Amino acid sequence: MKTKAISSIFVLFAIAAGMASMAPDAFADHAEVAIVTVDESGFSQTCAEAQGGSGCYVPVTATVDVGGVVTMTNTDPTGVHTFTSGTVDGFAPSPDGVFDTGVLMSGDAFEWVPEAAGEQPYYCMLHTWMIGTIIVQEAAAEEHADDHAAEEAAAAEEAAAAEEAAAAEEAEHAAMEHAEAEDVELMVMISDAQVMGGTQIELEFNVLHLNYDLTATQNGEVVFEEKGLHSMELIATHQIDALGSDENPIDVEVVSLGIGAPGDEDSWTGPVGQVTTAKVVPEFGTIAMMVLAVAIISIVAVTAKSRVVPRF
Numbered sequence: 435m436k437t438k439a440i441s442s443i444f445v446l447f448a449i450a451a452g453m454a455s456m457a458p459d460a461f462a463d464h465a466e467v468a469i470v471t472v473d474e475s476g477f478s479q480t481c482a483e484a485q486g487g488s489g490c491y492v493p494v495t496a497t498v499d500v501g502g503v504v505t506m507t508n509t510d511p512t513g514v515h516t517f518t519s520g521t522v523d524g525f526a527p528s529p530d531g532v533f534d535t536g537v538l539m540s541g542d543a544f545e546w547v548p549e550a551a552g553e554q555p556y557y558c559m560l561h562t563w564m565i566g567t568i569i570v571q572e573a574a575a576e577e578h579a580d581d582h583a584a585e586e587a588a589a590a591e592e593a594a595a596a597e598e599a600a601a602a603e604e605a606e607h608a609a610m611e612h613a614e615a616e617d618v619e620l621m622v623m624i625s626d627a628q629v630m631g632g633t634q635i636e637l638e639f640n641v642l643h644l645n646y647d648l649t650a651t652q653n654g655e656v657v658f659e660e661k662g663l664h665s666m667e668l669i670a671t672h673q674i675d676a677l678g679s680d681e682n683p684i685d686v687e688v689v690s691l692g693i694g695a696p697g698d699e700d701s702w703t704g705p706v707g708q709v710t711t712a713k714v715v716p717e718f719g720t721i722a723m724m725v726l727a728v729a730i731i732s733i734v735a736v737t738a739k740s741r742v743v744p745r746f
């Protein structure tokens with residue numbers, strides 16, 4: 435009786451151990467991978483594998499599934515970099531056009547969803563010693579490798595099923611990416627001050643490198659209009675040659691165009707067309723004091739779905 439109990443515990447343990455050892459292989463997947471840049475890789479080539487380093491991108495070889503998401507982030511606080519698909523021969527780059535992050539400021543990121551299996555080399559346009567490789571594999575390739583070896587006949591059928599699953603997963607990822615893009619929350623705070631017979635508008639953003647249009651109207655007349663503005667910093671100021679009052683308030687409108695380097699619209703991220711408005715009605719305090727009348731009436735986010743969310 436005692437022996438039986440002990441042996442059944444042993445059997446249970448053996449089963450559990452067997453399952454545990456199988457688990458990592460069965461569930462190994464590469465739906466997402468993050469690649470970052472090495473600090474100061476723009477100043478020194480010591481990170482380059484050719485110079486005996488471990489690579490200027492980390493990981494220097496990344497693996498991802500077809501339909502997975504590769505997030506490329508410039509984490510180097512000292513410089514700008516790109517992740518540009520293609521190869522470099524000495525200093526002569528050959529971009530292949532599969533992806534290009536464009537110039538990423540420190541802290542900026544870019545997402546790429548690979549569509550085909552294979553090895554994808556990439557480099558930094560600005561520092562050609564920075565090179566890396568992304569290995570794109572069929573989704574669940576590791577899982578199926580053993581099955582194929584065991585039974586050749588079932589291989590074709592299985593591959594078709596895997597392809598179907600990969601396509602479904604890809605669609606799912608695409609949908610997810612879309613949802614994420616929509617969920618980027620952009621906040622613009624508008625404040626104003628009376629300066630030298632005009633009004634200084636201060637915009638405070640929660641993101642760096644916002645591109646935007648700024649328009650100010652008074653009594654239906656445009657008193658300020660600039661399109662395609664870019665803010666490197668979290669704060670931007672603009673001078674308007676008009677004064678707001680209770681009777682004649684100035685309506686300020688900021689429309690977001692996207693986040694990213696100016697002139698590189700294709701790689702811009704973030705909400706486009708988000709509108710933030712404010713009414714400027716300066717209140718005068720004591721003499722010679724600059725009064726910051728923060729007149730944030732409403733911040734209205736307009737997404738692609740026309741979802742209207744009032745914010746303060």
Ligand SMILES: [Cu+2]
Nearest residue numbers: 515516558561
């Ligand atoms: Cu670089």
